[in-house]
Amino acid sequence: MNDIDQERAFRQTGWPGVRARLFHLFFLIRRPMTLGVRGLVYDRADQTVFLIRHTYVPGWQLPGGGVEQGETMEEALRRELAEEGNIAITAAPVLKSMHFNRQASRRDHVGLYLIEHFAQSAPKSPDHEIAEAGFFRLDSLPQATTPATLRRLAEAFGETAPSPYW
Template sequence: MTNDAEADFRQTGWPGLRARLFHLYFVLRRPMTLGVRGLIHDAASNSIFLIRHTYVPGWQLPGGGVEVGETMADALARELVEECNIALTGLPVLTSMHFNRRSSRRDHVGFYVIEHFSQTAPKQPDHEIAEAGFFPLDGLPEGTTPATLRRIAEVFRSEPASPYW
């Protein structure tokens, strides 16, 4: 085995080209979208961070799409900065994966729980986020989305994780 253990399993030549062509075929034939959402929990106040977008109704967990060449964790970190002014100070925990059939027939969402973070400043409204902030678990805002309520129940009431977002 070489020093680069991955290199020993990398396909080259015709087998490598064939594998890349098959991958391209599947991307074109069966494209899938991937997103991330994070439940940011402030244990000291027993509150969670929710956002309300300018373009869809309801209060929901922050997150967004995973870009080409981006890991799910990188996408989550980017979205938290953009939507919440929140930086991760520890590793988020990937809790579950969900099929988001309301979005499309090919959309999946990775759901993370975040307990180690810092907020650089309160999130001010902008073109994407109408409102954002921490809410106590026993005082969630009216209009909290059903998917958000399901994720909260799965985390805090140990309800079984739904396969659907």
């Protein structure tokens, strides 16, 4: 399967696709430039990464979300990790790269942070937003890990140069 086919496999169609476009339209109207954060939570001892599977988009991906008005990128990262994984950052996260997310809109950018110092208060239970969450070894990621997530992991661990695109 080539890269284009892999990307298509994770595109939303039907009502979820319409809902996602309406969501982005709402944010385009509310804040014309959108900014998001994703956290690569990495347990070096176990060589595992934390991934989530949303209820409203397909595939396993890195946790994260939008930066709200008046919020710093790091504040948004801390909030999203707490909401999506019961994870608290215990040392400064490292901004690894910035990406233009042209699939979301023509004005969306995402900052990728590496988090190696953290605590998880409890495993994340499913809720209205998160269907599943957990730590996975780098050599045995879930089959439905999104292509963008695989690219970020390869970039973060030095297998490829960072792309300017999400």
